[in-house]
Amino acid sequence: xxxxxxxxxxxxxxxxxxxxxxxxxxxxxxxxxxxxxxxxxxxxxxxxxxxxxxxxxxxxxxxxxxxxxxxxxxxxxxxxxxxxxxxxxxxxxxxxxxxxxxxxxxxxxxxxxxxxxxxxxxxxxxxxxxxxxxxxxxxxxxxxxxxxxxxxxxxxxxxxxxxxxxxxxxxxxxxxxxxxxxxxxxxxxxxxxxxxxxxxxxxxxxxxxxxxxxxxxxxxxxxxxxxxxxxxxxxxxxxxxxxxxxxxxxxxxxxxxxxxxxxxxxx
Numbered sequence: 001x002x003x004x005x006x007x008x009x010x011x012x013x014x015x016x017x018x019x020x021x022x023x024x025x026x027x028x029x030x031x032x033x034x035x036x037x038x039x040x041x042x043x044x045x046x047x048x049x050x051x052x053x054x055x056x057x058x059x060x061x062x063x064x065x066x067x068x069x070x071x072x073x074x075x076x077x078x079x080x081x082x083x084x085x086x087x088x089x090x091x092x093x094x095x096x097x098x099x100x101x102x103x104x105x106x107x108x109x110x111x112x113x114x115x116x117x118x119x120x121x122x123x124x125x126x127x128x129x130x131x132x133x134x135x136x137x138x139x140x141x142x143x144x145x146x147x148x149x150x151x152x153x154x155x156x157x158x159x160x161x162x163x164x165x166x167x168x169x170x171x172x173x174x175x176x177x178x179x180x181x182x183x184x185x186x187x188x189x190x191x192x193x194x195x196x197x198x199x200x201x202x203x204x205x206x207x208x209x210x211x212x213x214x215x216x217x218x219x220x221x222x223x224x225x226x227x228x229x230x231x232x233x234x235x236x237x238x239x240x241x242x243x244x245x246x247x248x249x250x251x252x253x254x255x256x257x258x259x260x261x262x263x264x265x266x267x
Contacts, residue, residue: 122144
């Protein structure tokens with residue numbers, strides 16, 4: 001009885017069609033084949049890849065973005081133009097900067113902080129902010145947190161449209177929040193805050209100010225620096241052209257001089 005059941009189940013399994021619709025991979029036969037073992041392995045791999053149901057590999061988002069940046073000619077880290085402010089007033093925008101937050105986000109300045117040379121880090125940041133303010137035409141307030149030092153708040157006018165603040169009885173966050181609230185309430189100018197502190201960003205946005213992270217502000221400083229270099233390069237190029245004889249004569253005279261030069265070169 002058991003043998004009859006086994007025969008029936010075996011016959012039933014032979015009658016059922018195979019669940020896999022893919023053809024079986026070719027078997028490697030070394031004895032009865034004119035192909036070498038390497039050629040048979042290559043044939044088996046080709047058949048395996050052709051019958052695979054996996055999706056083809058696609059470019060990742062990072063790689064697409066990298067190629068798009070290369071085609072557009074923009075440098076990595078470049079950002080689009082910053083949005084317009086809330087108030088359409090001719091008075092220049094004002095930007096409050098959480099200084100130590102920016103220093104911590106910028107490797108160029110952070111290395112001086114890690115060397116316990118905070119004075120150099122502060123000086124370099126202020127120099128960068130002065131250049132940024134000159135290019136953008138913004139008033140900038142650089143706020144250093146001096147809470148716990150026991151000193152009063154100090155405000156220094158280091159350059160035109162540049163204020164450097166060392167807080168005394170309050171933190172840099174509370175000082176910036178209070179100033180952002182006061183300027184936004186007046187409704188007379190654009191207000192910006194540069195920090196990576198999430199609570200401070202949310203507070204400034206809630207009061208109607210624009211915000212940018214410390215990383216974005218660093219990118220903006222670099223872009224302003226490039227614009228300054230480009231302007232100086234164009235200015236130098238124009239001064240060199242002004243000293244050339246050809247730039248001082250009329251177009252008709254220049255054309256005749258070119259014709260004379262061609263005749264002399266041909267002879």
